[in-house]
Amino acid sequence: MARAPKKNLVGVAAPSRGRYVGTGNGPTFQPIDIGHPDYVALIEPDTAFWALVERAKLADVALGGDLLKAYRKKAAQFAKEMDMLRFGLKPSAVYFNPTERCNLNCVYCYIPEKMRRKGQHMSQEQIVEALAVLKRYFRTTVPKGSQPQIIFHGAEPLLNREAVFAGIEQFADDFRFGIQTNATLLDDSAIDFLREHDVSVGISLDAPTSAIADRTRANWEGRGVYQQVIDAMSRLKDYPGWSVICTVSQENLRHLTKLVDFLHEHEVPTCLMNILRCTLPKSRSVKPDDASAAKYFLQALDRTHELYQKTGRKLIVGNFANILLAIVAPAARRLMCDISPCGGGRCFFALAPNGDLFPCSEFIGLPAFCGGNLFRDELPAVLDSEPFRLVTDRKIEQIEPCGRCAIRHFCGSPCPAEAHEMNGGMQQVGAFCEFYEEQVRYAFRLIADEKIDDYLWEGWDKDMQQTFAMS
Amino acid sequence: MKQTKKTVIAYRKTCPAKGTGLSHYILMDKKAK
Numbered sequence: 103m104a105r106a107p108k109k110n111l112v113g114v115a116a117p118s119r120g121r122y123v124g125t126g127n128g129p130t131f132q133p134i135d136i137g138h139p140d141y142v143a144l145i146e147p148d149t150a151f152w153a154l155v156e157r158a159k160l161a162d163v164a165l166g167g168d169l170l171k172a173y174r175k176k177a178a179q180f181a182k183e184m185d186m187l188r189f190g191l192k193p194s195a196v197y198f199n200p201t202e203r204c205n206l207n208c209v210y211c212y213i214p215e216k217m218r219r220k221g222q223h224m225s226q227e228q229i230v231e232a233l234a235v236l237k238r239y240f241r242t243t244v245p246k247g248s249q250p251q252i253i254f255h256g257a258e259p260l261l262n263r264e265a266v267f268a269g270i271e272q273f274a275d276d277f278r279f280g281i282q283t284n285a286t287l288l289d290d291s292a293i294d295f296l297r298e299h300d301v302s303v304g305i306s307l308d309a310p311t312s313a314i315a316d317r318t319r320a321n322w323e324g325r326g327v328y329q330q331v332i333d334a335m336s337r338l339k340d341y342p343g344w345s346v347i348c349t350v351s352q353e354n355l356r357h358l359t360k361l362v363d364f365l366h367e368h369e370v371p372t373c374l375m376n377i378l379r380c381t382l383p384k385s386r387s388v389k390p391d392d393a394s395a396a397k398y399f400l401q402a403l404d405r406t407h408e409l410y411q412k413t414g415r416k417l418i419v420g421n422f423a424n425i426l427l428a429i430v431a432p433a434a435r436r437l438m439c440d441i442s443p444c445g446g447g448r449c450f451f452a453l454a455p456n457g458d459l460f461p462c463s464e465f466i467g468l469p470a471f472c473g474g475n476l477f478r479d480e481l482p483a484v485l486d487s488e489p490f491r492l493v494t495d496r497k498i499e500q501i502e503p504c505g506r507c508a509i510r511h512f513c514g515s516p517c518p519a520e521a522h523e524m525n526g527g528m529q530q531v532g533a534f535c536e537f538y539e540e541q542v543r544y545a546f547r548l549i550a551d552e553k554i555d556d557y558l559w560e561g562w563d564k565d566m567q568q569t570f571a572m573s
Numbered sequence: 574m575k576q577t578k579k580t581v582i583a584y585r586k587t588c589p590a591k592g593t594g595l596s597h598y599i600l601m602d603k604k605a606k
Contacts, residue, residue: 140578153583169581180585187590195593251593431586438593449593550582563586570585 123165129173131164132508136546143508143546146173149180150432150511153572154550169572176570183569184511187433188443192243193485195251195450196236197463200224200269201262202455206284206327209318210349210378210385212519213257214467219322221257224455226265232453232476233273239481253280255452255463260287270299280304282347284319285334286327293337303344307331309354310364317353318388335368345420346373351388355395358402366409366417372559374420375399380533381464381519389533396540403544403557410556423558425538426545428512430554431566440538442498442514447473447490459484461493464519471519493518496528504531512545513538 118126133155134143141154144164151173155163163169202221204213211218224232233252240250252273254266260283270279280302288305296303307328309315316326338344346365350358358375365373377395380386399422406417424437438445447461454466457477465471471492474484484490496518498504504515515521521530548554555562 141582151585153581156578156580159580163581169583183587191590193593194591248591430584431588433587433590436591436593445593566586566588568584569587570583572581572583573579 123170129170129177133160133164134508134543136543136550138547138550141546141550144169145508146177147508147510148184149177150184150428151177151180151570152429152546154546172570172572179569183433187435188441191445191449193250193448193450194240194244194248195253197255197450197452198232198252199255199257199452199454199463199466200229200259200266201257203261204257204284205261205286205321206258206319207322208284208320208349209353209388210351210382212379212381212385212464212467214382217467218257222455223262224265226268228457228477229265229269230272232457233269233277235476235481237273237276249276249278251280252277253282255282256284258284258287260292263287263292267295270295270301274299278302282306284327285331286321288334288337290337293334293341297341300343303338303341304347305331305334305338305344306347306349307335308348308351308361309357310360311357314354314357318349318351335370339369342371344371346370348373348375349378350375350390350395350399351378351385352390353388355390355398358398359405362402362405362409362417366406366413366415369415370417372418372420375402376421377534377537379464379517379520380524381517382467382523386524392534392536392540395534395537399537400540400544407553407556416556416560418557418559422541422545425512425541426548426554426557427562429542429545430549431563432511434562434566439516440514441511442501442504443494443496444514444516444518446518447485447494451485451490461490462517462519464517465493468519468523492522492528496521500529501531502529509539509542512542 120127122128123131129146131144131146134145136143140156142157142160143152144155145152153169201223202217204218244250259266259281282304285305307315308318312326312328315328320326348361378385380389403419403422406419410416424435427434428440438449452460452463452466453476457475458472459474459476460466460471471489473487473490498510498515501515504510516532518528520533522528524533525531
């Protein structure tokens with residue numbers, strides 16, 4: 103009788119069983135120094151799994167034992183979660199630019215100056231038509247019971263106020279609306295309208311004094327608009343749906359802690375302190391270096407904590423809160439810049455006033471990234487177009503050094519627009535790297551010291567499930 | 574009394590993913606009202 107052929111013959115694949123950490127199919131645990139006296143982080147980058155381990159016990163914990171056993175049981179689930187987050191989401195938001203024009207000429211704006219000076223408004227009819235098209239599209243992507251989101255953005259959307267407000271009124275039941283404005287046109291009647299229609303309002307302010315704020319945000323004659331923003335903030339004070347965005351640049355970096363004091367004093371519930379985007383050359387003139395950016399940004403975060411301890415009231419820094427969430431609850435993150443692929447063209451897209459569609463507002467000044475037109479093309483085809491795919495196919499594994507970086511799924515190497523324009527291609531890193539490294543280290547120190555609740559919204563984990571716990 | 578230091582701190586939470594935002598704008602979790 104003929105014998106059955108032996109398995110594992112020469113020429114037949116014999117993959118490792120994954121018995122050991124760091125070789126073959128074993129988990130890749132990378133240790134990183136988080137700057138904490140007692141703990142180091144151990145990270146499995148592909149699944150965004152992490153553990154903080156007592157320094158003296160690192161070797162024992164990393165190479166075997168209970169942590170490894172517990173991780174093995176969950177690895178497939180975590181890999182699936184990351185895969186869904188990175189590749190399984192569908193669009194649910196649009197950044198809707200109802201005008202090309204702006205009454206300001208901010209140093210770091212990503213919309214070309216010519217557009218902002220002499221561009222076109224969308225007509226009211228076009229805004230209504232665009233919202234009708236988007237409503238039909240989102241019926242196919244957004245689950246019943248959820249509302250897609252429309253954020254009027256710019257340039258300055260309130261320059262086209264009548265048409266924008268007409269759109270909001272007509273589609274009040276179909277979308278959640280928001281508006282991002284420079285606040286110069288935010289008079290009492292505009293605020294009344296936005297309150298009545300539950301529109302979230304984001305306003306822009308870069309510093310606590312006019313001398314600094316007006317360096318980066320001024321009108322075409324060079325006059326700063328600080329005082330107008332402060333007036334608008336006073337009027338918004340008791341409205342729960344407002345926030346402040348600060349763009350962090352070389353001009354205001356050293357004043358972030360004072361800005362935190364100022365925003366807290368004005369009872370701002372949430373702010374973003376976004377490092378500036380370097381997509382257009384002009385913005386690079388005020389680019390801070392990574393080390394300084396990290397130093398002053400983390401000092402500002404420290405200050406929010408001091409104020410919380412002193413007053414019992416938080417000022418949430420939304421972009422940092424998002425990094426914390428990316429670590430402790432990856433699927434809960436809200437902002438989709440710090441993940442790869444980023445949210446551009448897959449979670450949201452941007453609509454220019456002529457109907458042209460871009461993966462993100464950041465690309466509006468770059469015609470090569472136009473994927474089609476809302477009034478002429480089918481949205482699914484636009485989302486699958488070559489210009490969109492340039493962005494949605496940008497995966498961190500293909501970027502050097504990100505592909506071997508332990509924190510690649512907490513950072514995402516943002517942003518593709520600046521990687522392309524500033525660093526020479528989609529497979530290049532974004533404009534800041536060490537800045538993200540330092541934020542992630544800071545976040546891990548907060549976890550080690552059990553302080554993360556102080557940096558997140560009340561009830562941030564209310565509807566969440568625990569999928570791993572070990573201590 | 575000083576708490577005993579934990580050898581390992583590791584946890585993870587999950588929820589349905591709703592991330593839609595880009596860094597130019599804060600998406601509010603709740604309706605404004």
